[in-house]
Every structure is written in C-alpha cells, then in structure tokens.
Amino acid sequence: MSHPSIAEIKIPPVTPQTENQSAPVARLHGSPFTELPDNLYIPPDALQVILEETFEGPLDLLLYLIRKRNLDIMLVSIAEVTEQYLEYIALMENLKIELAAEYLLMAALLAEIKSRLLLPKPKESEGEEEDPRAELVRRLKEYEKFKQAAAEMDELPRMLRDQFPVYVDPDLPRRPPKLPQVTVEALAEAFRQVLQRASQLQHHTVARERLSVRERMSRILAGLQENGTVAFESLFSQTEGRAGAVVTFLALLELCKEGLVEVLQTEPLSPLQIQLPAG
Amino acid sequence: MNLKDIVEALLFASPEPLTLPQLLSLVEDEGVDRPTLEKVLEELAEDYQTRPLELARVASGYRFQVRKHLAPWVSRLFPEKVGRYSRALLETIAIIAYRQPVTRGDIEAIRGVVVSSNIIRTLQEREWIRVVGHKEVPGRPALYATTKRFLDDFNLQTLEQLPPIQLEQDEQADPEFAPPSQTTH
C-alpha cells in the first residue's frame, strides 16, 4: 500500500449541505505536520497511544470524527470524515508510526469509496448499484449500537462492583462424614482381580494361603504388641481343639520364618517365650 | 416454627440463589404452598427495604445482597477484585449478550477489530459466556452465548431486561435490535 499517495488524492469536497464548518482543514500536500486536523488536538507522537488506547478500532475513530463534528451518520458527512481519517493515517505513515492493520484496512476501504464516488455514475444502473458509502454507514450504525449498549451495560449494578453477596455461616453441628459401605463380595472380587492380574503378570501362581493362619499371625502379633512377651502355651486354647492348635502353630512357624517373632528359651526345657524381635 | 424465619435463614445460608421451586421443596414438610411462599418473600423484601441488605431476584433465584450504596466500604474487603472492565471487553460481552449465539468472527465484524483471546478467556473464566455450539462453516468456529451467571452478576432475571439498544438519531427502536427473547440456557 502506498498511503501518502492515497492521501494526496485531491478530492473536491462533496457539497456539504448540512456542514456547519468550512472545508477540510489540513492540506496534507503542503505542510502535513504543522496543520493538524482541528478536531483533534493531539501531538503527533501521541497519536499512536490515542489510537490504541482511546479508540476501540477504526470504526470507533470514525464515529469519533463524525460526533466531533456534531453530525449524524449521514451519507453526506462520510466524504468529509473519510478525508480526515485518511489524513490521520497518512500522518501516522509519515511519522513511521506502526498502525494496527485494521486502521490501514479501513483507510484502503475509505480510499476506495472516495475513488468510486469520483467516477461518473451511468444513469441506467444508478438504482441497482449500491452506494459504496451505504455499507460503511450500516457498519458504523451497527457498531455504535453496541458501543452504546456496552456503556449502558456498564451502568447496570454489578456483582462485586456495586453489590456484594452475603456470607452467613449455617452453623450446623458437625456431622461425621458419611462413609461408603463396601460389601464383602466387592472385597473378594477386588482381591480376585488383584490375584488374577498378579498371576498374569508374574507367570506363576500366587497361591492362596490359609486365611485362618494369616489371621492367627495378625492376632499373635497384636497380642505381642500389647503384652510384650507371651508364653508359648498361652497362644493355644483348649476350646479351639486340634485344628485350632494346628493353625496357631503354623502361624507361629510362618512368623518365625518371616522374622516377625522370636522364640526364646532361657534354659533347656523351660517354657518357650514368644516376643517381638528386639528393635 | 415461623415460616418467614425459615425462608430468611435458608436464603442467607445458601451459597447460591434459591429458586421458588427449590425453596418450596425445602419447606415442603411445613405444608407450604406456592402463594404462601411468594407472600413471605414479598414480606421479606419489604422488611429489608430500610436495611443495608436487599432481597434481590435474579436469573437463578432469590438472594440477599449488600446494597449498592455500601460498595465503597464493602469493596475494601476484596481489593484484588476490581470490577473494572475495559471497553473492549464490555463491547464484546454486549455483542454476545444481544446477538447470541455469535462467533468470534461475528464480533470482529461488528467491532472492526480483532477480538483478543484474553477477552474471551476472561469472559469464560468469569462464567459470563460459554460455547453453545459450533457454526457449520469452514473451521467450525465456536458459538458463544451468555450464561445464567452473567444475568445473576448483572442483576437480571432474563435477557429481556437488558437495556434496550437505542440510538439518538433512530426515531424508533429497530425491532431487529431488541434483545433476544429467550432466557439463557
């Protein structure tokens, strides 16, 4: 794009009937830097900041230019505003200030509108061909609606800015957490799956052990924790019968094998003592 | 037990606004019917007329809230949450609110500038907008719409309560620009 040339196009002002001001002020061709458009008193080096922070884009800037002149968004004012807009863009270009692409795009659009307006219109097609300005006006009106809506929405009372939620402690008695219940079947199934997985993983059978033996092992260990040392005989109970004694004995053997208990005999033939290994 | 006390306590203790049906189900043991409950709510709103709190009705139901004129003091409790938003964000949420469902492209067409991802993210984090679908065009862009939370935060019950869009030079409102009539989903 060659903007200076676009801006340099000299366009005769389009009969400004409702115009309450005189013709465009800035003559870019001669002294563009001294004669700023008189609607905006902005030092040139502040223009970029203004464009980026004050205006929400080219439509916003165009709207500003229109409003500044106290004009309606009317077809007649578009040419005027277009000129001023292009002057700004040219100014920015000359100052080598980087502009957002949208501003340049709008400049191109405006330049196109201008050039099309210059072309003589064939009488025949006048009705059919849309005025190139109409679309821009439509967009400007559309944008202005939402710009205004945004401003009005900002006026609405808003949570955490104007109003605030209330927090009141329910002060409920603390309830013990409700724990999920598990069935014994679920437990068995979980174990079966673990074993299944383990056996598949390890390529050998993880054999089942006598539960009763494992349980007795736990019970013996628990007893030792409470009482320290216990007598070997005290681990056996008459009421359990032979089977019970076997279980206890197997549990003891297993515990010894795993180094979980120590069996002591202070002297030959004296009673056996069972105790936890000395830590 | 005093029904008004129960309703008042429920509204204060609830972390979220309560709808009429929710309130009804919470007091159903008392054999309360809807008109009775509505009357109690009216009375409550009346009782709070002169208080620093007010009973408000928003999209998700009834809630107590601190009145606006106390914001200067109350906002000190939340120094990090400054309720200021950029014009770009406000314009974006306005377009989504009035024109939903819209794509980012739609918003950009109206605003004439690119919509930053930051703005969309902020609006989503705020739970003011959400993706309600995808437009069946190349790239299947997301379609954004406002949420119930958006209405709640702007003290609205429905989108129809949004300020009507009017322009100085428009003699009469363009019917096209009435806010969409459906309440947010």
Place this chain on the structure above:
Amino acid sequence: MNLKDIVEALLFASPEPLTLPQLLSLVEDEGVDRPTLEKVLEELAEDYQTRPLELARVASGYRFQVRKHLAPWVSRLFPEKVGRYSRALLETIAIIAYRQPVTRGDIEAIRGVVVSSNIIRTLQEREWIRVVGHKEVPGRPALYATTKRFLDDFNLQTLEQLPPIQLEQDEQADPEFAPPSQTTH
C-alpha cells in the same frame, strides 16, 4: 453514612469472620475509634436478638450465623455426600484382609503399583486396619492387619468367613487345614 449499616454490610459481605482490628481498619476513614465500634457491635447483636440470624463472636472474629433452632431446615441445603472408594483402596484393603499381616511393600508387590499414603490413612481412620508390628528388614516397615471393626463393618465373625477366592486357572480350593502353600513373593 450510618456506621452500623457499614459494619453490618461488612460482616455480611465478608466470607470469613472479621476481627475488631480488621473492622477498625475498614472504617478508619470514618474516624471511628475502638469503643465506638464495640458499641456498634453490641447494638447489632441486640438488634438481631429476635431474628433468625445472630451476630456471633467466634475464635476468628465476628460473623453472622444462622440460629441453632433453624438447623433442621438449613441442613437440607447441604445434603450429605456419600463418597465412593477407589478401586485402589478396595484392592488394598482386600490384600490386607486376605494376606495379613502385610507391609506396604507386600501390597505394592502384589498390585504392581505404589500404594498411596492417603489410602493407608483412610483405612486407618476408618479403623479397618492397624499396625500390628514391624517387619525385621531394613527400614522396619509397618505390618498391617485388619481390625475387629473391619469384621463388624463387613458383617463377619472371623476372617475365615471371607469368600474364598477362585482364580480361573485354579481347579479347586485347598483343603481346610493343609499346610500353607508356598507364597511366591
């Protein structure tokens, strides 16, 4: 501006109780001193005497709370959530039940994955397992076994009532009092 209104609004809007110094700093612009603020708090507490809420002074400061007698209704807002035990937890308690006493290492060897401390803690808090000793290997790891509570909760009198495990490739279960088969780990 009415100081009582401001203090009331602050107490309602704060998610946490507010202490006297906090309240003082929030209204210091009003030139309020401590005795004045204390008096306002007293008055507020008085005002709420007949209301469903009360101004309470708890360890961390002042807060509004629902009066005790409304708990039956308010508690409905917070239904109890029944959690679900994870598969990892179920497998862990199953291994402890069938293989006790076991160390964490034993469980990990069988499950093939690390046992999280959370699971062990949950099982201990639930009083389903306890430490019955320490294995005499480096690090002396704790040996876990099930408790009486575990049997009670599963409606068992003894561990032997746990369902026998039938592995697919096992043709038959071991006879009751046969010597323990060699474990492979």
